[in-house]
Amino acid sequence: MTRDKTDTGVTAAPSDERSQNTSAYLVTIAGIRLGEMFRLSKEETVLGRSDEADLRLIDEGVSRRHAALTVRDDKVMLSDLNSANGTFCNGTRIAAPTVLKDGDKISIGGTTILKFTYQDELEERFARALYESAVKDGLTGLHSRRYFDERLRSEFAFANRHGSPLALLLIDVDHFKRVNDERGHQIGDITLCEIALRLLSAARANDMVARFGGEEFAILCPATSETEAVTFAERLHKLIADPISAPSGAPLRITVTVGIAIAPSAGFKSDADVVKAADVALYAGKAAGRDRTEVFDVESPALERAEG
Numbered sequence: 001m002t003r004d005k006t007d008t009g010v011t012a013a014p015s016d017e018r019s020q021n022t023s024a025y026l027v028t029i030a031g032i033r034l035g036e037m038f039r040l041s042k043e044e045t046v047l048g049r050s051d052e053a054d055l056r057l058i059d060e061g062v063s064r065r066h067a068a069l070t071v072r073d074d075k076v077m078l079s080d081l082n083s084a085n086g087t088f089c090n091g092t093r094i095a096a097p098t099v100l101k102d103g104d105k106i107s108i109g110g111t112t113i114l115k116f117t118y119q120d121e122l123e124e125r126f127a128r129a130l131y132e133s134a135v136k137d138g139l140t141g142l143h144s145r146r147y148f149d150e151r152l153r154s155e156f157a158f159a160n161r162h163g164s165p166l167a168l169l170l171i172d173v174d175h176f177k178r179v180n181d182e183r184g185h186q187i188g189d190i191t192l193c194e195i196a197l198r199l200l201s202a203a204r205a206n207d208m209v210a211r212f213g214g215e216e217f218a219i220l221c222p223a224t225s226e227t228e229a230v231t232f233a234e235r236l237h238k239l240i241a242d243p244i245s246a247p248s249g250a251p252l253r254i255t256v257t258v259g260i261a262i263a264p265s266a267g268f269k270s271d272a273d274v275v276k277a278a279d280v281a282l283y284a285g286k287a288a289g290r291d292r293t294e295v296f297d298v299e300s301p302a303l304e305r306a307e308g
Contacts, residue, residue, distance in 0.1 A: 022118040024076050026069075027127065029105070031112035032058050032154045035131040037124065040076060045069045047108065048081075049158075051206055051223070058154045059109030060161065061085045066108050069100070076100045076116065085109065137211040139189060140196035148210035148218055149271075155222055156271035159264050166263045167221040167229035170278040171199070171236065174255045174290040176215040187246050191254065198239045202232070218278075226262045226295060233258040233293040255291035257282060265298045 024040040038045075038055055045054045050064035057066070063083040070077045079097045080087040088107040089098050100106075106114040119127065135147040143151075152168070159166035173195065180188040192215065199209050199217055212218040221229060236258065243251035259282025263274050277296040285294035 022120045023124075024071075025117050025119050025124070026055070026106070026114040027117060029113050029115045031109070032150055033112075035134055037127055037131065039124075040069055040071070043071050046081070047114075056206060057109065057112050058151070058158060059112045060157060061109035062112065067106070070097070078104075078106060078116075083108070140193050140211050142196050142200070142217070143208060143210040145210060145212060148208070148212065148220070151208050152220060152271045152274065155220060156263055156268075156274060159222075163264065164223050165225050166274075167224040167226070167232075168261045168263070168274050168278045169219040169221065169229060169233060169236075170212060170259045170275075170282045171217040171219065172257050172259075172282055172286070173215040174257055174286075179252065179254075183246065183249060183252070187249070187252070190246060191244055191252055194244045195240060195254065195256075199236065202236055202239055224262075226260070229260050229262065230293060230295065233260060237291070237293070257285040257290045258293040259283070259285055259296070260293065261296040262298075267298050 026038045026040065028034050028036045042054065046065055046068050047053060047055045047057055047062075048064050048066040049057060049059070049062045053065065061084075063081070063085070065081045066083040067087040068079050068081055070079065076099070077097045078087065078089060078094060078100050080094055085108070086093045088094065089100070090105055091107070100116045102116070102118050104116045106116060108114075135144055136142065137144050155166050158164065173192075176188070176191075179191055192211075196209070196211070196217070199219065203209050203219060204221070206222055208220040210218045210220075219232075221232065224232070237256065240254055240256050243253050245251050259278045259280070261268075261274050261277035261281060268274050268277065281294040281296040285292045288294070
């Protein structure tokens, strides 16, 4: 699952501003996806908060289908799609399709600002490397804990406002210390990377997979009910149970324990509460024997970490 590069069919090549070796991009310069780049290569790219949008933007002020960028005669046109809060180019609300120039800034929603730019391959590689170093975990390539925290904050606010279910799965590798102690840290790293790949292979396009810390992972699943989250977790158990090949020694047999919390809930006053709740469920699963899934009970009077 790759979310940091949206390649949306036919390259828009600028005719007058840059050479024919460049392509059109949007770069997030403010908002939840800060620093992320999106290559515009479809005749029309829709921006919005809908799952069906070509570029999904998580922002309270973004409509489901908010704006569109259309490639016409080697130019890129920005249009508003009758959004509730309007689309702005360089601070001015647009009333009709507007031709974008290199460096123009597009504002939609409460916090999202996108810079329109033409870049060549070398510039793109450099910008993408900077972005990945800021938001990706160096070992597994998953999103970092910092990015996870920012994304959860936005998704939690959205779920509360719209009453849409948001599932958080915390996943802990069972007895991982034994892997490091018995097979060495290099094999331990290989194991974590393989688990990360399996989690990514199971996740949907709008799910967000992160390395939460050490041998813990997190998956944030928008528009996902408790039943759907449990079904997803059981699928993860089966995927991870397949033996992991190692350069030396026998294949590794790994299990995980999963804790699930579902927002919105009367017991969750903040995004931090959702993490605490999933953590409680995770440690309850560990206390019950590991290699299982536990769901946080929303009737629980406290969100204190369970002993395990």
